[in-house]
Amino acid sequence: MSHVPLLAHASLDEIFAYQPSGPVTVRSFLAAAATLAERLPAGRRFLNLCRDRYRFTVGLAAGLLDGRSSLLPTSQLPATLRQIQRQCPTIFCLCDSPFDGPFDSLDLPRFDFPDLPIVDPEEIDGIPDIPSELVAITVYTSGSTGLPVAHDKSWGSLVRNARAEASRLGLLAGPRHSIVGTVPAQHMFGFESTVLLAMHGNSPFWSGKPFYPQDVADALQAVPPPRMLVTTPFHLGIVLAAEVELPTVNRLLSATAPLSSQLAAAAESRLAAPVDEIYGCTETGQVASRRLLVDPAWLPLDGVCLQREAHAIVASGGHIEVPVALADEIELLPDGRFMLLGRNADVINVAGKRSSLAYLDHQLTAIPGVVDGAFFQPDEASPESITRLCAFAVAPQLSERQLLAQLRQRVDAVFLPRPLWLVDSLPRNRIGKLPRAQMQVLYAAHAAHETHQAMRP
Protein backbone atom coordinates (compact mmCIF):
# COMPACT_ATOMS: atom_id res chain seq x y z
CA MET A 1 0.00 0.00 0.00
CA SER A 2 1.35 3.43 -0.91
CA HIS A 3 1.64 6.20 1.62
CA VAL A 4 1.48 10.00 1.53
CA PRO A 5 2.89 12.17 4.33
CA LEU A 6 0.48 13.88 6.71
CA LEU A 7 2.21 17.20 6.00
CA ALA A 8 4.54 18.43 3.26
CA HIS A 9 6.71 20.62 5.49
CA ALA A 10 10.48 20.26 5.22
CA SER A 11 11.17 21.07 8.88
CA LEU A 12 9.37 20.40 12.17
CA ASP A 13 10.07 23.97 13.21
CA GLU A 14 8.21 25.64 10.33
CA ILE A 15 5.02 27.52 11.18
CA PHE A 16 1.90 25.44 10.60
CA ALA A 17 -0.83 27.88 11.70
CA TYR A 18 -1.54 31.13 13.54
CA GLN A 19 -3.72 31.36 16.63
CA PRO A 20 -4.65 34.46 18.65
CA SER A 21 -1.95 33.30 21.12
CA GLY A 22 0.69 33.21 18.36
CA PRO A 23 2.20 30.91 15.73
CA VAL A 24 2.05 27.10 16.08
CA THR A 25 4.95 25.01 14.76
CA VAL A 26 4.61 21.76 12.83
CA ARG A 27 6.12 20.02 15.87
CA SER A 28 3.44 21.37 18.24
CA PHE A 29 0.66 20.52 15.78
CA LEU A 30 1.89 16.91 15.48
CA ALA A 31 2.15 16.62 19.26
CA ALA A 32 -1.44 17.85 19.66
CA ALA A 33 -2.68 15.39 17.02
CA ALA A 34 -0.81 12.49 18.65
CA THR A 35 -2.30 13.37 22.04
CA LEU A 36 -5.84 13.64 20.69
CA ALA A 37 -5.45 10.36 18.77
CA GLU A 38 -4.86 8.59 22.09
CA ARG A 39 -7.95 10.13 23.68
CA LEU A 40 -10.63 9.90 20.99
CA PRO A 41 -13.40 7.41 21.83
CA ALA A 42 -13.71 4.14 19.90
CA GLY A 43 -15.38 4.33 16.48
CA ARG A 44 -13.92 4.51 13.00
CA ARG A 45 -15.80 7.64 11.98
CA PHE A 46 -16.66 10.86 13.74
CA LEU A 47 -18.40 14.12 12.94
CA ASN A 48 -15.76 16.84 13.07
CA LEU A 49 -17.82 19.82 14.26
CA CYS A 50 -14.90 21.94 15.56
CA ARG A 51 -15.48 25.58 14.67
CA ASP A 52 -11.89 26.60 15.20
CA ARG A 53 -9.90 25.80 12.06
CA TYR A 54 -6.83 24.70 14.02
CA ARG A 55 -8.75 22.36 16.33
CA PHE A 56 -10.64 21.00 13.33
CA THR A 57 -7.31 20.17 11.66
CA VAL A 58 -5.88 18.60 14.83
CA GLY A 59 -9.04 16.44 14.89
CA LEU A 60 -8.61 15.48 11.23
CA ALA A 61 -4.93 14.59 11.77
CA ALA A 62 -5.65 12.64 14.97
CA GLY A 63 -8.16 10.58 12.99
CA LEU A 64 -5.71 9.96 10.14
CA LEU A 65 -2.98 8.79 12.56
CA ASP A 66 -5.39 6.17 13.79
CA GLY A 67 -7.03 5.17 10.47
CA ARG A 68 -10.28 7.04 11.16
CA SER A 69 -12.44 9.29 8.95
CA SER A 70 -13.79 12.76 9.70
CA LEU A 71 -17.38 13.27 8.57
CA LEU A 72 -18.08 16.81 7.40
CA PRO A 73 -21.79 17.61 7.43
CA THR A 74 -22.62 20.74 5.43
CA SER A 75 -25.29 21.50 7.98
CA GLN A 76 -26.10 20.38 11.49
CA LEU A 77 -29.81 19.99 10.84
CA PRO A 78 -31.48 17.44 13.09
CA ALA A 79 -32.78 15.49 10.09
CA THR A 80 -29.30 15.30 8.52
CA LEU A 81 -27.56 14.24 11.74
CA ARG A 82 -30.16 11.53 12.40
CA GLN A 83 -29.73 10.20 8.88
CA ILE A 84 -25.94 10.06 9.35
CA GLN A 85 -26.43 8.25 12.66
CA ARG A 86 -28.61 5.64 10.94
CA GLN A 87 -25.84 5.10 8.38
CA CYS A 88 -23.06 4.85 11.02
CA PRO A 89 -24.43 3.80 14.42
CA THR A 90 -21.08 4.18 16.27
CA ILE A 91 -20.77 7.84 15.28
CA PHE A 92 -19.67 10.49 17.78
CA CYS A 93 -19.20 14.27 17.48
CA LEU A 94 -15.90 16.08 18.06
CA CYS A 95 -16.95 19.53 19.33
CA ASP A 96 -15.04 22.58 20.52
CA SER A 97 -17.81 24.93 21.51
CA PRO A 98 -20.46 24.61 24.19
CA PHE A 99 -22.81 26.39 21.82
CA ASP A 100 -23.13 24.67 18.46
CA GLY A 101 -25.12 27.39 16.76
CA PRO A 102 -28.80 27.19 16.02
CA PHE A 103 -28.66 23.39 15.99
CA ASP A 104 -26.86 21.28 18.54
CA SER A 105 -25.35 17.84 18.24
CA LEU A 106 -28.70 16.37 19.34
CA ASP A 107 -28.41 13.19 21.35
CA LEU A 108 -25.35 11.97 19.42
CA PRO A 109 -22.45 11.01 21.68
CA ARG A 110 -20.27 14.07 22.07
CA PHE A 111 -16.55 14.34 22.74
CA ASP A 112 -15.33 17.80 23.69
CA PHE A 113 -11.96 18.85 22.36
CA PRO A 114 -9.72 18.47 25.41
CA ASP A 115 -7.24 20.96 26.81
CA LEU A 116 -4.14 19.28 25.53
CA PRO A 117 -1.28 19.14 28.04
CA ILE A 118 0.21 17.30 25.15
CA VAL A 119 2.71 14.72 24.08
CA ASP A 120 5.97 16.65 24.51
CA PRO A 121 6.65 18.36 21.15
CA GLU A 122 10.33 17.55 21.61
CA GLU A 123 9.45 13.86 21.37
CA ILE A 124 8.13 14.36 17.83
CA ASP A 125 10.84 13.12 15.48
CA GLY A 126 9.22 13.21 12.05
CA ILE A 127 6.13 13.65 9.92
CA PRO A 128 4.04 10.45 9.85
CA ASP A 129 2.96 8.72 6.63
CA ILE A 130 -0.72 8.04 5.98
CA PRO A 131 -2.02 5.26 3.69
CA SER A 132 -3.15 6.93 0.43
CA GLU A 133 -6.25 4.74 0.22
CA LEU A 134 -7.50 5.73 3.70
CA VAL A 135 -10.88 7.49 3.59
CA ALA A 136 -9.85 10.76 5.23
CA ILE A 137 -13.17 12.57 5.01
CA THR A 138 -16.76 11.91 4.04
CA VAL A 139 -18.72 14.87 2.70
CA TYR A 140 -22.42 15.08 1.96
CA THR A 141 -24.57 16.44 -0.82
CA SER A 142 -28.35 16.70 -0.82
CA GLY A 143 -29.55 13.80 -2.93
CA SER A 144 -32.60 14.03 -5.16
CA THR A 145 -34.40 11.40 -3.06
CA GLY A 146 -34.38 13.57 0.04
CA LEU A 147 -31.55 11.67 1.78
CA PRO A 148 -28.05 13.09 2.16
CA VAL A 149 -25.59 11.30 -0.14
CA ALA A 150 -22.13 10.47 1.27
CA HIS A 151 -18.95 10.97 -0.76
CA ASP A 152 -15.74 9.35 0.52
CA LYS A 153 -12.42 11.08 -0.21
CA SER A 154 -9.15 9.21 0.10
CA TRP A 155 -6.14 10.92 1.67
CA GLY A 156 -4.12 10.37 -1.51
CA SER A 157 -6.63 12.12 -3.77
CA LEU A 158 -7.10 15.03 -1.34
CA VAL A 159 -3.35 15.65 -1.25
CA ARG A 160 -3.13 15.46 -5.06
CA ASN A 161 -5.96 18.02 -5.23
CA ALA A 162 -4.24 20.36 -2.75
CA ARG A 163 -0.91 20.18 -4.56
CA ALA A 164 -2.56 20.84 -7.93
CA GLU A 165 -4.31 23.89 -6.45
CA ALA A 166 -1.17 25.20 -4.72
CA SER A 167 0.85 24.70 -7.89
CA ARG A 168 -1.75 26.54 -10.01
CA LEU A 169 -1.83 29.47 -7.59
CA GLY A 170 1.97 29.59 -7.38
CA LEU A 171 2.01 28.95 -3.62
CA LEU A 172 4.61 26.16 -3.59
CA ALA A 173 7.52 28.33 -4.68
CA GLY A 174 8.34 31.65 -3.11
CA PRO A 175 7.28 33.16 0.21
CA ARG A 176 4.75 31.40 2.43
CA HIS A 177 1.32 33.05 2.23
CA SER A 178 -0.75 33.35 5.41
CA ILE A 179 -4.33 32.25 4.73
CA VAL A 180 -7.36 33.95 6.28
CA GLY A 181 -10.59 32.11 5.42
CA THR A 182 -14.19 33.23 5.91
CA VAL A 183 -15.43 29.79 4.85
CA PRO A 184 -15.86 26.94 7.36
CA ALA A 185 -13.44 23.99 7.39
CA GLN A 186 -16.41 21.65 6.96
CA HIS A 187 -17.33 23.13 3.60
CA MET A 188 -15.48 21.47 0.68
CA PHE A 189 -14.03 24.76 -0.60
CA GLY A 190 -12.99 25.82 2.89
CA PHE A 191 -11.50 22.40 3.56
CA GLU A 192 -9.45 22.37 0.38
CA SER A 193 -8.36 25.99 0.34
CA THR A 194 -7.54 26.52 4.02
CA VAL A 195 -6.98 23.16 5.78
CA LEU A 196 -5.35 21.27 2.91
CA LEU A 197 -3.31 24.27 1.73
CA ALA A 198 -1.83 24.55 5.24
CA MET A 199 -1.01 20.82 5.23
CA HIS A 200 0.28 20.49 1.66
CA GLY A 201 0.32 23.94 0.06
CA ASN A 202 3.05 25.80 1.98
CA SER A 203 0.47 28.24 3.43
CA PRO A 204 -0.27 28.43 7.19
CA PHE A 205 -3.83 29.46 8.09
CA TRP A 206 -5.40 31.73 10.70
CA SER A 207 -7.33 29.57 13.17
CA GLY A 208 -10.44 31.75 13.26
CA LYS A 209 -13.28 32.25 10.80
CA PRO A 210 -13.88 36.01 10.65
CA PHE A 211 -17.48 37.02 10.02
CA TYR A 212 -18.07 40.80 10.04
CA PRO A 213 -15.95 42.98 7.73
CA GLN A 214 -14.07 44.37 10.75
CA ASP A 215 -13.33 40.77 11.87
CA VAL A 216 -11.83 40.08 8.43
CA ALA A 217 -9.62 43.17 8.72
CA ASP A 218 -8.53 42.18 12.25
CA ALA A 219 -7.73 38.58 11.22
CA LEU A 220 -5.66 39.77 8.25
CA GLN A 221 -3.82 42.15 10.55
CA ALA A 222 -3.04 39.29 12.94
CA VAL A 223 -1.02 37.27 10.39
CA PRO A 224 2.22 38.26 8.63
CA PRO A 225 2.30 39.16 4.92
CA PRO A 226 2.11 37.98 2.22
CA ARG A 227 -1.57 37.22 2.89
CA MET A 228 -4.25 35.33 0.96
CA LEU A 229 -7.95 35.88 1.68
CA VAL A 230 -10.16 32.85 0.95
CA THR A 231 -13.81 33.84 0.68
CA THR A 232 -17.08 33.79 -1.30
CA PRO A 233 -18.57 36.38 -3.70
CA PHE A 234 -21.23 37.33 -1.13
CA HIS A 235 -18.77 37.83 1.72
CA LEU A 236 -16.31 39.66 -0.54
CA GLY A 237 -19.06 42.04 -1.69
CA ILE A 238 -19.97 42.83 1.93
CA VAL A 239 -16.34 43.36 2.99
CA LEU A 240 -15.70 45.78 0.12
CA ALA A 241 -18.98 47.63 0.65
CA ALA A 242 -18.27 48.15 4.36
CA GLU A 243 -15.14 50.15 3.48
CA VAL A 244 -13.18 48.97 6.50
CA GLU A 245 -9.46 49.63 6.44
CA LEU A 246 -7.74 46.43 5.28
CA PRO A 247 -4.04 45.61 5.61
CA THR A 248 -2.20 44.54 2.45
CA VAL A 249 -3.78 41.47 0.86
CA ASN A 250 -1.56 39.82 -1.73
CA ARG A 251 -3.95 37.26 -3.22
CA LEU A 252 -7.64 36.62 -3.08
CA LEU A 253 -9.35 33.30 -3.75
CA SER A 254 -13.11 33.00 -4.24
CA ALA A 255 -15.43 30.08 -4.92
CA THR A 256 -18.94 28.64 -4.44
CA ALA A 257 -20.42 30.89 -7.15
CA PRO A 258 -18.84 32.74 -10.08
CA LEU A 259 -17.82 36.36 -9.47
CA SER A 260 -19.31 39.09 -11.59
CA SER A 261 -16.75 41.09 -13.55
CA GLN A 262 -17.81 44.23 -11.62
CA LEU A 263 -17.00 42.67 -8.25
CA ALA A 264 -13.77 41.09 -9.53
CA ALA A 265 -12.68 44.48 -10.92
CA ALA A 266 -13.63 46.29 -7.70
CA ALA A 267 -11.72 43.75 -5.60
CA GLU A 268 -8.57 43.82 -7.75
CA SER A 269 -8.50 47.60 -7.81
CA ARG A 270 -9.23 48.04 -4.08
CA LEU A 271 -6.77 45.35 -2.92
CA ALA A 272 -4.22 45.73 -5.72
CA ALA A 273 -4.02 41.93 -5.76
CA PRO A 274 -4.98 39.20 -8.21
CA VAL A 275 -8.41 37.63 -7.63
CA ASP A 276 -8.51 33.95 -8.57
CA GLU A 277 -11.54 31.71 -8.58
CA ILE A 278 -11.93 27.98 -8.15
CA TYR A 279 -14.62 25.91 -9.84
CA GLY A 280 -15.51 22.55 -8.40
CA CYS A 281 -18.16 20.60 -6.57
CA THR A 282 -18.37 18.20 -3.67
CA GLU A 283 -18.30 15.14 -5.94
CA THR A 284 -15.13 16.14 -7.86
CA GLY A 285 -13.24 18.43 -5.54
CA GLN A 286 -11.59 21.27 -7.41
CA VAL A 287 -11.83 21.16 -11.19
CA ALA A 288 -10.46 24.40 -12.59
CA SER A 289 -9.41 27.96 -11.85
CA ARG A 290 -9.53 31.32 -13.56
CA ARG A 291 -8.60 34.94 -13.07
CA LEU A 292 -11.69 36.58 -14.52
CA LEU A 293 -10.10 39.91 -15.36
CA VAL A 294 -7.44 38.16 -17.46
CA ASP A 295 -9.56 35.40 -19.03
CA PRO A 296 -13.20 34.44 -18.40
CA ALA A 297 -12.52 30.81 -19.44
CA TRP A 298 -11.68 28.19 -16.79
CA LEU A 299 -8.42 26.24 -17.01
CA PRO A 300 -8.64 22.69 -15.56
CA LEU A 301 -6.15 21.84 -12.79
CA ASP A 302 -3.18 19.70 -13.87
CA GLY A 303 -4.29 16.25 -15.03
CA VAL A 304 -8.03 17.08 -14.96
CA CYS A 305 -9.91 16.75 -18.23
CA LEU A 306 -13.49 17.60 -19.24
CA GLN A 307 -15.25 15.67 -22.01
CA ARG A 308 -18.71 15.57 -23.48
CA GLU A 309 -20.29 12.16 -22.98
CA ALA A 310 -23.87 11.59 -24.14
CA HIS A 311 -25.82 14.49 -22.59
CA ALA A 312 -23.36 15.52 -19.90
CA ILE A 313 -19.93 17.04 -19.45
CA VAL A 314 -17.80 14.61 -17.45
CA ALA A 315 -14.73 15.57 -15.38
CA SER A 316 -11.99 12.97 -14.86
CA GLY A 317 -8.26 12.57 -14.38
CA GLY A 318 -5.81 14.13 -11.94
CA HIS A 319 -7.09 13.82 -8.37
CA ILE A 320 -10.65 12.90 -9.46
CA GLU A 321 -10.99 9.24 -8.48
CA VAL A 322 -14.18 8.40 -10.38
CA PRO A 323 -15.40 10.34 -13.46
CA VAL A 324 -18.22 12.73 -12.47
CA ALA A 325 -20.96 14.26 -14.65
CA LEU A 326 -21.05 17.99 -13.83
CA ALA A 327 -24.35 19.66 -12.90
CA ASP A 328 -23.60 22.92 -14.72
CA GLU A 329 -24.05 23.91 -18.33
CA ILE A 330 -20.59 24.07 -19.85
CA GLU A 331 -19.12 24.96 -23.24
CA LEU A 332 -15.84 23.17 -23.98
CA LEU A 333 -13.20 25.17 -25.84
CA PRO A 334 -10.83 23.43 -28.28
CA ASP A 335 -7.75 23.96 -26.08
CA GLY A 336 -9.22 22.21 -23.01
CA ARG A 337 -10.44 25.35 -21.23
CA PHE A 338 -14.18 25.82 -20.76
CA MET A 339 -16.88 28.44 -20.24
CA LEU A 340 -19.45 28.15 -17.48
CA LEU A 341 -22.80 29.02 -19.05
CA GLY A 342 -25.16 28.52 -16.14
CA ARG A 343 -26.63 26.14 -13.68
CA ASN A 344 -28.72 23.13 -14.39
CA ALA A 345 -32.28 24.33 -13.60
CA ASP A 346 -32.61 21.90 -10.70
CA VAL A 347 -29.48 23.08 -8.89
CA ILE A 348 -29.98 25.71 -6.20
CA ASN A 349 -27.18 27.95 -4.97
CA VAL A 350 -27.99 30.45 -2.24
CA ALA A 351 -24.97 32.35 -0.91
CA GLY A 352 -22.67 29.47 -1.86
CA LYS A 353 -24.75 26.71 -0.30
CA ARG A 354 -25.96 24.17 -2.80
CA SER A 355 -29.04 22.05 -2.88
CA SER A 356 -31.49 20.88 -5.50
CA LEU A 357 -35.14 21.69 -6.09
CA ALA A 358 -35.89 17.95 -6.07
CA TYR A 359 -34.36 17.60 -2.60
CA LEU A 360 -36.15 20.64 -1.17
CA ASP A 361 -39.49 19.61 -2.71
CA HIS A 362 -39.06 16.20 -1.14
CA GLN A 363 -38.46 17.75 2.29
CA LEU A 364 -41.56 19.94 1.94
CA THR A 365 -43.94 17.23 0.78
CA ALA A 366 -42.65 14.77 3.44
CA ILE A 367 -44.15 16.98 6.19
CA PRO A 368 -47.29 15.35 7.59
CA GLY A 369 -50.33 17.31 6.41
CA VAL A 370 -48.72 18.59 3.20
CA VAL A 371 -50.76 17.35 0.24
CA ASP A 372 -48.56 18.93 -2.40
CA GLY A 373 -45.77 21.48 -2.46
CA ALA A 374 -42.97 22.96 -4.52
CA PHE A 375 -40.12 25.41 -4.15
CA PHE A 376 -39.54 28.10 -6.75
CA GLN A 377 -36.39 30.10 -7.45
CA PRO A 378 -37.15 33.56 -8.87
CA ASP A 379 -34.72 34.91 -11.45
CA GLU A 380 -31.58 36.38 -9.89
CA ALA A 381 -31.10 40.13 -9.84
CA SER A 382 -27.27 39.92 -9.74
CA PRO A 383 -24.65 37.42 -8.51
CA GLU A 384 -23.93 39.40 -5.33
CA SER A 385 -27.48 40.08 -4.25
CA ILE A 386 -28.94 37.00 -2.63
CA THR A 387 -32.15 35.84 -4.27
CA ARG A 388 -34.19 33.81 -1.79
CA LEU A 389 -36.36 30.87 -2.67
CA CYS A 390 -40.10 30.89 -2.24
CA ALA A 391 -42.43 27.94 -1.95
CA PHE A 392 -46.05 26.95 -2.46
CA ALA A 393 -47.79 24.35 -0.33
CA VAL A 394 -51.19 22.71 -0.35
CA ALA A 395 -51.80 21.93 3.33
CA PRO A 396 -55.39 22.63 4.39
CA GLN A 397 -54.81 21.69 8.05
CA LEU A 398 -51.59 23.61 8.63
CA SER A 399 -50.70 27.26 9.16
CA GLU A 400 -47.76 28.92 7.46
CA ARG A 401 -46.03 29.16 10.84
CA GLN A 402 -46.47 25.42 11.58
CA LEU A 403 -45.13 24.53 8.15
CA LEU A 404 -42.07 26.75 8.55
CA ALA A 405 -41.33 25.26 11.97
CA GLN A 406 -41.35 21.78 10.39
CA LEU A 407 -39.22 22.88 7.44
CA ARG A 408 -36.67 24.43 9.79
CA GLN A 409 -35.96 20.93 11.15
CA ARG A 410 -35.25 19.61 7.67
CA VAL A 411 -33.82 22.40 5.53
CA ASP A 412 -30.81 24.69 5.99
CA ALA A 413 -31.91 28.21 6.97
CA VAL A 414 -30.66 29.79 3.74
CA PHE A 415 -33.11 27.64 1.76
CA LEU A 416 -36.16 28.46 3.88
CA PRO A 417 -38.81 29.97 1.61
CA ARG A 418 -39.42 33.72 1.72
CA PRO A 419 -42.31 33.72 1.51
CA LEU A 420 -44.16 30.45 1.83
CA TRP A 421 -47.61 30.67 0.27
CA LEU A 422 -50.47 28.31 1.09
CA VAL A 423 -52.48 27.58 -2.05
CA ASP A 424 -55.44 25.38 -3.03
CA SER A 425 -53.54 23.50 -5.73
CA LEU A 426 -50.39 23.59 -7.84
CA PRO A 427 -50.47 24.03 -11.63
CA ARG A 428 -49.35 20.48 -12.45
CA ASN A 429 -49.63 19.35 -16.06
CA ARG A 430 -51.12 16.07 -17.26
CA ILE A 431 -48.06 14.04 -16.35
CA GLY A 432 -47.79 15.64 -12.92
CA LYS A 433 -44.86 17.93 -13.69
CA LEU A 434 -44.69 21.57 -12.71
CA PRO A 435 -43.44 23.51 -15.74
CA ARG A 436 -41.31 26.49 -14.74
CA ALA A 437 -43.43 28.77 -16.92
CA GLN A 438 -46.55 27.84 -14.94
CA MET A 439 -44.72 28.34 -11.65
CA GLN A 440 -43.53 31.73 -12.90
CA VAL A 441 -47.17 32.74 -13.51
CA LEU A 442 -48.19 31.53 -10.04
CA TYR A 443 -45.23 33.38 -8.48
CA ALA A 444 -45.98 36.59 -10.39
CA ALA A 445 -49.62 36.50 -9.27
CA HIS A 446 -48.72 36.06 -5.59
CA ALA A 447 -45.85 38.54 -5.62
CA ALA A 448 -48.08 41.17 -7.30
CA HIS A 449 -50.83 40.54 -4.76
CA GLU A 450 -48.40 41.14 -1.89
CA THR A 451 -47.13 44.36 -3.43
CA HIS A 452 -50.72 45.51 -3.84
CA GLN A 453 -51.49 44.66 -0.20
CA ALA A 454 -48.41 46.50 0.99
CA MET A 455 -49.39 49.61 -0.94
CA ARG A 456 -52.85 49.85 0.61
CA PRO A 457 -53.11 52.92 2.83
Next chain:
Amino acid sequence: MSEETSQAAAMLPEVAQLIVAALNLDLDPSEIEPDAPLFREGLGLDSIDVLEIALVISRRYGFQLRSDDEDNVRIFSSLRTLAAHIASQRSG
Protein backbone atom coordinates in the same frame (compact mmCIF):
# COMPACT_ATOMS: atom_id res chain seq x y z
CA MET B 1 -35.87 53.96 32.97
CA SER B 2 -32.15 54.64 32.46
CA GLU B 3 -31.09 57.07 29.78
CA GLU B 4 -29.60 54.30 27.66
CA THR B 5 -32.73 52.16 27.85
CA SER B 6 -34.94 55.06 26.87
CA GLN B 7 -32.65 55.92 23.97
CA ALA B 8 -32.89 52.32 22.79
CA ALA B 9 -36.67 52.35 23.13
CA ALA B 10 -36.84 55.54 21.09
CA MET B 11 -34.81 53.83 18.36
CA LEU B 12 -37.07 50.78 18.00
CA PRO B 13 -39.13 52.10 15.04
CA GLU B 14 -36.00 53.33 13.25
CA VAL B 15 -34.16 50.01 13.63
CA ALA B 16 -37.26 48.05 12.61
CA GLN B 17 -37.47 50.19 9.49
CA LEU B 18 -33.76 49.54 8.84
CA ILE B 19 -34.20 45.76 9.07
CA VAL B 20 -37.21 45.77 6.73
CA ALA B 21 -35.41 47.95 4.19
CA ALA B 22 -32.07 46.09 4.39
CA LEU B 23 -33.71 42.71 3.82
CA ASN B 24 -36.59 43.70 1.52
CA LEU B 25 -39.04 42.09 3.91
CA ASP B 26 -42.70 41.99 2.95
CA LEU B 27 -43.98 43.42 6.19
CA ASP B 28 -44.67 46.66 7.97
CA PRO B 29 -41.87 47.64 10.41
CA SER B 30 -44.45 47.99 13.18
CA GLU B 31 -45.18 44.26 12.85
CA ILE B 32 -41.74 43.35 14.27
CA GLU B 33 -42.32 42.72 17.95
CA PRO B 34 -39.53 44.29 20.05
CA ASP B 35 -38.89 41.17 22.14
CA ALA B 36 -39.59 38.41 19.60
CA PRO B 37 -36.54 36.46 18.41
CA LEU B 38 -35.04 37.70 15.14
CA PHE B 39 -33.79 34.22 14.28
CA ARG B 40 -35.64 30.97 13.73
CA GLU B 41 -39.27 30.99 14.81
CA GLY B 42 -39.40 34.77 15.03
CA LEU B 43 -38.45 36.66 11.89
CA GLY B 44 -36.43 33.68 10.67
CA LEU B 45 -33.24 35.62 9.92
CA ASP B 46 -29.94 33.86 9.20
CA SER B 47 -26.25 34.79 9.01
CA ILE B 48 -26.62 36.27 5.52
CA ASP B 49 -29.21 38.70 6.88
CA VAL B 50 -26.94 39.58 9.80
CA LEU B 51 -24.17 40.64 7.39
CA GLU B 52 -26.65 42.70 5.33
CA ILE B 53 -27.97 44.42 8.47
CA ALA B 54 -24.42 44.99 9.79
CA LEU B 55 -23.52 46.74 6.53
CA VAL B 56 -26.51 49.10 6.77
CA ILE B 57 -25.71 49.77 10.44
CA SER B 58 -22.10 50.69 9.60
CA ARG B 59 -23.28 53.14 6.94
CA ARG B 60 -26.08 54.71 8.97
CA TYR B 61 -24.42 54.87 12.40
CA GLY B 62 -20.73 54.90 11.53
CA PHE B 63 -19.48 51.93 13.53
CA GLN B 64 -18.46 48.38 12.61
CA LEU B 65 -19.76 45.30 14.40
CA ARG B 66 -17.18 42.83 15.67
CA SER B 67 -17.67 39.19 16.66
CA ASP B 68 -15.87 39.78 19.96
CA ASP B 69 -18.23 42.64 20.84
CA GLU B 70 -19.89 41.36 24.00
CA ASP B 71 -22.10 38.49 23.08
CA ASN B 72 -22.88 38.56 19.40
CA VAL B 73 -25.75 36.16 19.74
CA ARG B 74 -27.34 38.42 22.34
CA ILE B 75 -27.04 41.56 20.18
CA PHE B 76 -29.12 39.98 17.44
CA SER B 77 -31.52 38.14 19.71
CA SER B 78 -34.33 40.69 19.34
CA LEU B 79 -35.15 44.09 17.91
CA ARG B 80 -34.81 45.57 21.40
CA THR B 81 -31.30 44.13 22.02
CA LEU B 82 -30.14 45.29 18.59
CA ALA B 83 -31.50 48.81 19.18
CA ALA B 84 -29.79 48.87 22.59
CA HIS B 85 -26.45 47.89 21.05
CA ILE B 86 -26.74 50.57 18.37
CA ALA B 87 -27.71 53.17 20.97
CA SER B 88 -24.70 52.31 23.14
CA GLN B 89 -22.23 52.30 20.22
CA ARG B 90 -23.35 55.54 18.61
CA SER B 91 -23.53 57.42 21.90
CA GLY B 92 -20.35 55.89 23.29
